Amino acid sequence: MLFVDDELGVLHALERVFRAEAVEVYTATSASAALALLDVHDVRVVVSDHQLGDTLGIALLARIHVRCPDAALLLLTGDAGVADARTALDAAGISRLLHKPWCDTELRQAVRDALDAQRSCA
Numbered sequence: 001m002l003f004v005d006d007e008l009g010v011l012h013a014l015e016r017v018f019r020a021e022a023v024e025v026y027t028a029t030s031a032s033a034a035l036a037l038l039d040v041h042d043v044r045v046v047v048s049d050h051q052l053g054d055t056l057g058i059a060l061l062a063r064i065h066v067r068c069p070d071a072a073l074l075l076l077t078g079d080a081g082v083a084d085a086r087t088a089l090d091a092a093g094i095s096r097l098l099h100k101p102w103c104d105t106e107l108r109q110a111v112r113d114a115l116d117a118q119r120s121c122a
Helices: 008-017 031-040 057-067 080-084 086-091 104-121
Strands: 002-004 026-028 045-049 072-077 094-099
Touching (some): 008 026, 031 057, 057 094, 072 104, 086 094
Parallel strands (some): 045 072
């Protein structure tokens, strides 16, 4: 699983949420770092913030969707207006929109659902 956010505090919080889960967690603070991680790790779920410093999360996830079409892509955002951009989300292959601040239980369930959906397609 890969989390992408330009704020280290957010990434540390996300790592804590998944510390007890049986998944490998990778983090990146930029789109370029996220793409570099995908070169060396098999990532099945990517959760990206929408407002990254170097790009928008939708744009990053669209690139990842082309590169890794089987990965589950989730967008994490504090921007309420993003929900109105459903066409852009669909085009980027984003399966779920999550809001900041997140609820740990809901976030864990969204990731589990994404992993379960992948397993059923394999």
